[in-house]
Amino acid sequence: MRAIFIAVGSELLDLDRVDTNSIYVARRLREKGILMDMKVVVGDHMDNLSWIVKKACQRAQLVILSGGLGPTEDDITREAVATALKKELVFREEIVSELQGIFKRRGMDMPEINARQAFVIEGAEVIPNPVGTAPGLYCEEGGCKVLLLPGPPNELIPIFEAVFEKHLAPASNYFIYSRTFKLTGISESEADSRCADIYRRYRNPVTTILASPGMIEFHFLGRSRNSDEEARRLTDELAEKVRERLKDFIFAEKEISLPEVVVEGLKARGLSLAVAESCTGGGLGNQVTSVPGSSEVFLGGVIAYANSVKTGLLGVREETLKRHGAVSEATAAEMAAGVRKLCGAAIGLSVTGIAGPGGDNPKKPLGLVYMHLSAENCEQGMRQIFTGNREVVKLRSEYYALNLVREYLNQYSADGKK
Numbered sequence: 001m002r003a004i005f006i007a008v009g010s011e012l013l014d015l016d017r018v019d020t021n022s023i024y025v026a027r028r029l030r031e032k033g034i035l036m037d038m039k040v041v042v043g044d045h046m047d048n049l050s051w052i053v054k055k056a057c058q059r060a061q062l063v064i065l066s067g068g069l070g071p072t073e074d075d076i077t078r079e080a081v082a083t084a085l086k087k088e089l090v091f092r093e094e095i096v097s098e099l100q101g102i103f104k105r106r107g108m109d110m111p112e113i114n115a116r117q118a119f120v121i122e123g124a125e126v127i128p129n130p131v132g133t134a135p136g137l138y139c140e141e142g143g144c145k146v147l148l149l150p151g152p153p154n155e156l157i158p159i160f161e162a163v164f165e166k167h168l169a170p171a172s173n174y175f176i177y178s179r180t181f182k183l184t185g186i187s188e189s190e191a192d193s194r195c196a197d198i199y200r201r202y203r204n205p206v207t208t209i210l211a212s213p214g215m216i217e218f219h220f221l222g223r224s225r226n227s228d229e230e231a232r233r234l235t236d237e238l239a240e241k242v243r244e245r246l247k248d249f250i251f252a253e254k255e256i257s258l259p260e261v262v263v264e265g266l267k268a269r270g271l272s273l274a275v276a277e278s279c280t281g282g283g284l285g286n287q288v289t290s291v292p293g294s295s296e297v298f299l300g301g302v303i304a305y306a307n308s309v310k311t312g313l314l315g316v317r318e319e320t321l322k323r324h325g326a327v328s329e330a331t332a333a334e335m336a337a338g339v340r341k342l343c344g345a346a347i348g349l350s351v352t353g354i355a356g357p358g359g360d361n362p363k364k365p366l367g368l369v370y371m372h373l374s375a376e377n378c379e380q381g382m383r384q385i386f387t388g389n390r391e392v393v394k395l396r397s398e399y400y401a402l403n404l405v406r407e408y409l410n411q412y413s414a415d416g417k418k
Contacts, residue, residue: 001172003029003036004056008067008077009151010043021066021149021156028164033174033223034062035206044074046083053084057144062168064160067151069134071114077148078119078137085141087122095126099133121148127162131155138163145171174223177231179239181218183249184258185403191216195245198238205235207242213392214399215258216249218242251406259287259294262402265409266297266347273405274343275301276314276335278326278352279369284398299343304335314338327352329370329381336374347408348374351401355393367393371401373408380404 005026007019019041026036037060042049049068056063068077082089095118096110103110117134120126127136134150136159147163149156183191188211199207205222220242222235243250251261266273275284285301288294302313307326310316315338316331324330332350340348353369360366367386372379382404386396 001034001062002060003034003062003064004060005036005039006049006052006056006063006065007039007041008044008049008065009041010045010074012041012067013043019066021151021153024153024157025064025066025160028160029062029168030178030221031176032169032172033176034168034172044068044076046076046080049076049080050083053081053146057084057142057146061143062145062147064147064149066149066156069117069136069148069150071111071116071133075116078121081137081146081148082121085121085139085146087139087141089119090122092118092120092126095120095135098128102133124148127159129155130158136160136163138167173225175226175228175231176221176223177228177235178219178221179235180220180253181239181243181246181250182252182256182258183216183218183246184214184251184399185407186216186246186249188216191218191246191249195242198241198245202238205238207238213388213395218246251403257291258399258402258406259291262405262409263288263291263294263297265406267293269409269412271346271409271412272297272299272344273347273349274299274339274345275401276339276348276350277301277303278305278310278335278350279355280351280394280397280401281305283394284349284351284401287398287402299345302339302342310335310338313342315341325364327354327364327368327370329372329383332370332372333374333379333381336372340374346375347405349401349405350374351397353393353397355390355397357390369393369397369400371397371404373401373404375408378408378411380408 005022011017012019022039029036040052042052065077068075096115099114100110121137121139124137124139127138129135132150132155137148139146149159205220208219210217220235220239222231224230251258277284282303288298304310304314307321311318314335316334320330320334332352335350336348350372354360354366356366365385369384369386372381384400386393
């Protein structure tokens with residue numbers, strides 16, 4: 001079964017509005033082997049919406065719409081779907097009674113305009129809304145299942161779940177199995193180039209690559225009509241081949257963040273961490289302290305934005321700053337060693353760079369960042385030039401720096417001995 005999601009609402013076409021409903025629905029459908037082919041955002045325009053619904057029903061076996069079921073004049077989803085399916089809208093008195101009851105329990109009289117929500121597509125099943133006033137609608141036409149959902153997520157989710165369990169999940173005839181690799185310390189293009197020749201040979205499982213600042217995710221979804229075991233075997237076969245190419249960059253295969261991996265690793269080995277930051281402005285320490293229990297291993301940090309703080313607190317030499325500059329391998333190394341000594345930590349970690357949008361020069365371009373890890377038996381530095389705006393450069397710097405700690409911890413056994 002293939003699905004198309006249609007998000008309805010002119011407000012969703014604004015730059016600062018994001019549709020999150022489709023993400024939830026796609027995840028739930030995927031769990032039953034139902035793949036979402038596409039999602040579309042349509043404004044409150046009758047002709048456009050009815051045309052999209054008509055085309056979607058011709059292409060997919062499941063069409064899900066969210067939004068446009070309210071009582072106002074711009075809530076046109078019911079009318080547009082009815083037009084696309086060549087159905088009539090039928091007025092249901094019992095829905096009006098239910099709506100009046102909802103408003104009465106709120107100590108209010110129902111506005112007359114809410115009676116518009118009692119119009120139902122001919123032949124559709126009405127799905128009660130336990131939270132709001134807009135009921136959901138479900139119908140089947142010409143081999144296509146059509147589901148109309150309200151836009152607010154707290155109303156959409158319970159209605160979707162009711163229809164999902166009753167009509168959608170039983171219709172899926174696939175067994176599915178999925179795996180995920182989380183990577184850091186590598187760009188999306190480099191990760192793809194290392195293993196594209198493998199996963200492109202497979203139509204099943206399906207490989208999806210998701211990129212965010214500092215992290216890459218590889219998702220593998222295998223499907224089988226025969227058994228769960230076959231879906232698992234197909235997925236594992238591909239995933240293990242990809243793992244062999246990317247193993248140095250994989251930090252997790254479950255729902256866990258890189259900071260959590262680092263904190264768990266520090267705890268397991270009885271090691272402590274302190275950070276010295278310049279361009280990240282406290283972001284690196286925030287990444288670590290966002291993990292519950294991080295106080296067991298995180299001692300503290302210094303935001304050394306000014307050179308005077310680098311020299312005064314961290315012991316960076318004036319000569320180093322004059323010869324190499326604040327953004328340099330040498331300065332990063334002395335910052336890491338300095339914060340390690342200052343806090344009495346087993347590991348000192350530093351970041352210094354040019355996050356932008358200004359401050360660069362021909363020798364030191366925008367996005368240039370140096371990271372360094374200092375420990376009793378290890379000095380490990382890294383130089384990167386990150387693309388993106390100021391916040392992206394900062395976030396990527398934080399993840400790459402934490403990855404230095406992860407790689408260092410991988411050299412140790414669980415008892416803390418190297």
